[in-house]
Amino acid sequence: MKNIDSRGHVTGQSIYIDDIPEQQGTLHGAVVVSPVAHGIIRNIDYTKAESTSGVVRIVTAADIPGENQIGSIVQDEQLFADPEIHFKGQPVALILANDYDTAWEAAGKVVFDIEEKQPVTSPREAAKNKSFLVPPRTFRQGDVTSAFKECEYIVKGSASSAGQEHLYLETQGVYTLPSENGNIKVFSSTQGPTAVQRITGHVLGCPMHKIEVDVNRLGGGFGGKEDQATPWAVMASLGTFLTHKAVKIILPRHIDLMITGKRHPYEYDFTIGLDKSLKIIAFEADYFQNGGAATDLSPAILERTLFHITNAYYIPNVRGTVYSCRTNLPPNTAFRGFGAPQGMFLMETAIAKAAEAIGVKADAIQKNNLIRKGETFPYGQSPDEDNAVKVWKQFDEKFGIEKIKESVKTYNAQNRLTKKGFALMPICFGISFTNQSMNQARALVHIYQDGSIGISTGAVEMGQGVNTKMMQVAAQVLSVNVERVKIETTNTTRVSNTSPTAASSGADLNGKALEIACNKLKERLILVAAKLLNTEADSIIIENEKVINSGKVSSLTWEELVMTAHLERVGLTENGHYATPEIHFDKNLEKGHPFAYHVFGMAGITAVVDILRGTYEIENVDIVHDFGKSMNETIDHGQVEGAVVQGIGWMTIEDLVFDEKGSFLSNSLSTYKVPDIYSAPKEIRISDLKSEGNERAILKSKAVGEPPFNYGIGAFFAIQDAMRAFRENYELNTSAPITHEKVLLGLYK
Numbered sequence: 001m002k003n004i005d006s007r008g009h010v011t012g013q014s015i016y017i018d019d020i021p022e023q024q025g026t027l028h029g030a031v032v033v034s035p036v037a038h039g040i041i042r043n044i045d046y047t048k049a050e051s052t053s054g055v056v057r058i059v060t061a062a063d064i065p066g067e068n069q070i071g072s073i074v075q076d077e078q079l080f081a082d083p084e085i086h087f088k089g090q091p092v093a094l095i096l097a098n099d100y101d102t103a104w105e106a107a108g109k110v111v112f113d114i115e116e117k118q119p120v121t122s123p124r125e126a127a128k129n130k131s132f133l134v135p136p137r138t139f140r141q142g143d144v145t146s147a148f149k150e151c152e153y154i155v156k157g158s159a160s161s162a163g164q165e166h167l168y169l170e171t172q173g174v175y176t177l178p179s180e181n182g183n184i185k186v187f188s189s190t191q192g193p194t195a196v197q198r199i200t201g202h203v204l205g206c207p208m209h210k211i212e213v214d215v216n217r218l219g220g221g222f223g224g225k226e227d228q229a230t231p232w233a234v235m236a237s238l239g240t241f242l243t244h245k246a247v248k249i250i251l252p253r254h255i256d257l258m259i260t261g262k263r264h265p266y267e268y269d270f271t272i273g274l275d276k277s278l279k280i281i282a283f284e285a286d287y288f289q290n291g292g293a294a295t296d297l298s299p300a301i302l303e304r305t306l307f308h309i310t311n312a313y314y315i316p317n318v319r320g321t322v323y324s325c326r327t328n329l330p331p332n333t334a335f336r337g338f339g340a341p342q343g344m345f346l347m348e349t350a351i352a353k354a355a356e357a358i359g360v361k362a363d364a365i366q367k368n369n370l371i372r373k374g375e376t377f378p379y380g381q382s383p384d385e386d387n388a389v390k391v392w393k394q395f396d397e398k399f400g401i402e403k404i405k406e407s408v409k410t411y412n413a414q415n416r417l418t419k420k421g422f423a424l425m426p427i428c429f430g431i432s433f434t435n436q437s438m439n440q441a442r443a444l445v446h447i448y449q450d451g452s453i454g455i456s457t458g459a460v461e462m463g464q465g466v467n468t469k470m471m472q473v474a475a476q477v478l479s480v481n482v483e484r485v486k487i488e489t490t491n492t493t494r495v496s497n498t499s500p501t502a503a504s505s506g507a508d509l510n511g512k513a514l515e516i517a518c519n520k521l522k523e524r525l526i527l528v529a530a531k532l533l534n535t536e537a538d539s540i541i542i543e544n545e546k547v548i549n550s551g552k553v554s555s556l557t558w559e560e561l562v563m564t565a566h567l568e569r570v571g572l573t574e575n576g577h578y579a580t581p582e583i584h585f586d587k588n589l590e591k592g593h594p595f596a597y598h599v600f601g602m603a604g605i606t607a608v609v610d611i612l613r614g615t616y617e618i619e620n621v622d623i624v625h626d627f628g629k630s631m632n633e634t635i636d637h638g639q640v641e642g643a644v645v646q647g648i649g650w651m652t653i654e655d656l657v658f659d660e661k662g663s664f665l666s667n668s669l670s671t672y673k674v675p676d677i678y679s680a681p682k683e684i685r686i687s688d689l690k691s692e693g694n695e696r697a698i699l700k701s702k703a704v705g706e707p708p709f710n711y712g713i714g715a716f717f718a719i720q721d722a723m724r725a726f727r728e729n730y731e732l733n734t735s736a737p738i739t740h741e742k743v744l745l746g747l748y749k
């Protein structure tokens with residue numbers, strides 16, 4: 001089945017927040033933001049803004065009827081800074097005007113009097129001051145101290161990885177409508193409708209039932225709208241609450257870039273120890289996460305880093321500690337991978353450094369340490385499948401590791417001014433929210449009198465194709481043509497208490513809930529059919545819209561069956577509730593079984609470096625990926641391709657630059673480069689791992705949204721492998737991204 005949104009997207013007919021027809025009298029909101037990163041507000045002068053023609057009202061912290069607090073895990077983030085400012089770009093007020101231009105122009109006329117304080121931007125500096133968002137956490141397995149004594153090789157080092165801007169094509173936005181009795185309808189570009197509903201209620205001081213959140217689709221989220229779509233929705237709702245008018249806020253791109261959080265930059269210290277046979281015996285590391293000025297999702301991201309510190313490997317002795325450091329940057333947030341890429345990056349860096357010191361190729365170490373069934377990750381769970389090893393084997397059969405290495409060698413012998421490099425990147429990603437209670441979902445299904453079907457779930461469509469997958473689930477379970485199925489918007493009035501669509505588990509959780517609801521309806525229809533055909537329920541099946549009675553196709557059509565059921569007063573609406581079974585985790589022991597299953601895979605990346613310019617291209621990416629039994633290969637391959645390109649961007653050209661005062665300098669698309677069609681790999685070949693799939697995955701089709709992001713990490717090592725072909729004594733640069741500038745400097749140190 002094709003993605004149902006493809007046509008609308010390419011013809012411009014898909015509806016995003018800014019495309020919703022405006023109600024008469026709609027006000028436009030502009031956010032007034034702090035001009036400095038740290039300080040105390042002495043005074044704010046709104047006179048010039050207020051007197052701008054077209055400005056209707058200025059909303060400040062003083063107007064909040066409930067609490068000026070939007071923190072989700074820890075309540076440490078104000079909607080409007082009052083009186084202390086913690087990052088540059090922090091919202092302090094909202095200007096409501098008759099049109100968009102007037103609102104943003106007036107926002108620029110606000111005059112601040114701030115007592116400035118020294119900002120902190122480095123996580124190591126914050127750690128020195130013991131300035132943490134939450135206490136550090138440590139995962140352990142075995143005993144590293146005694147294990148290091150047994151090691152033949154011990155390599156120590158430091159590393160860092162930068163942040164990353166989400167660059168969803170649709171910037172943050174919301175449209176709120178007033179309703180009677182103070183009720184508010186919120187159209188939000190959010191991955192978390194319930195978070196918007198709950199926090200709006202909290203700030204307005206009203207129950208959640210007064211707030212209806214509706215999400216049609218997002219023009220991309222990538223985690224950037226898991227938590228950080230909330231403030232704008234709350235501000236607009238507050239505007240509607242105060243003025244009884246519709247309010248729209250759409251962040252201009254440069255404001256969105258400046259004030260929203262990004263992927264967490266990390267700094268790392270590690271020690272890795274191997275025996276003579278290249279088995280990794282011990283690994284020890286400290287991770288300094290740059291959390292920014294408020295907690296946001298940092299504790300959950302910290303946790304996912306710990307779950308992935310050993311990537312796809314079994315290491316008997318491990319100690320990893322993550323420090324969540326408070327700095328004066330915008331609060332960093334969820335981004336595809338959610339801390340796992342940082343964990344995997346350090347593991348691969350440690351392996352590459354060890355390989356460099358020992359004088360072997362990294363893949364000799366990688367291959368030798370892949371995790372197998374029965375072996376445990378530091379958090380106590382074992383993989384259900386031997387897929388790490390299977391992936392490696394299938395990759396070698398399909399693409400030929402030695403063959404690729406030989407061709408790179410030959411190329412380098414024949415070319416002086418360009419050099420090729422190659423790296424392998426195995427991955428293993430745990431599927432489930434690491435917070436157990438979030439692993440639940442609901443779905444609502446109506447079968448209408450004419451046999452058509454309307455489905456609602458808690459899943460949010462953000463380009464990943466979850467709506468298409470939901471329609472497939474309903475059509476497959478009810479065994480009807482997919483044309484009969486309509487997917488409704490994601491709406492808190494129809495489906496309540498949703499987890500955000502995140503952790504790659506949107507399709508699994510909501511699909512399972514939907515499967516349950518559809519099965520209940522199907523059972524009921526079978527009873528009706530049995531009565532009509534004068535037989536027992538267990539001799540009836542519904543298949544491709546036909547009723548089959550003891551193996552024989554009856555004359556009863558789907559439409560007749562549905563209408564009869566309705567006339568017989570049989571309910572044609574059902575709810576499904578799903579909670580992932582068996583998962584658990586003990587935070588005191590830091591052990592348990594947090595994941596429904598794991599997704600495995602491996603990429604081989606070939607890069608070409610221009611020796612004179614320091615520029616590079618990613619020539620090709622070969623992948624064996626564990627889709628389970630993919631329910632939609634077009635969508636799933638699209639997810640892998642998009643994720644790979646995004647991962648490569650993080651490791652190569654995307655460079656966030658802040659100055660020491662906490663100002664974001666690369667806040668335009670001319671200074672912050674994301675991969676475009678020219679810098680994307682010339683070729684991506686994807687081979688599906690031969691697999692039976694996994695029962696915990698929807699229709700055995702494994703979650704695919706985030707895991708393949710991590711393949712991009714291979715580009716960091718492939719590029720430096722090419723550099724070593726030019727300069728034999730080149731030492732691995734462990735600071736990502738490996739920009740063109742760094743390559744040029746590294747070639748001619």
Ligand code: MTE
Pocket residue numbers: 220221222223335336337462463464466501502503504505506507639642703704705706
């Ligand atoms: N694909 C597109 N096109 N746009 C997105 O915003 N977000 C990613 C991934 N793929 C994203 C995407 C992230 S961060 C997640 S967690 C998953 O999609 C969420 O959707 P799923 O749970 O349905 O896979």
Ligand code: LUZ
Pocket residue numbers: 297300304334337338432433434435502503504
């Ligand atoms: N969000 C979250 C996530 O709240 N918990 C998670 O475990 C997670 N994992 C990946 C992406 N988002």
Ligand code: MOS
Pocket residue numbers: 191221222223224226334335336337338501502503504706
């Ligand atoms: Mo994705 S980072 O879980 O939204």
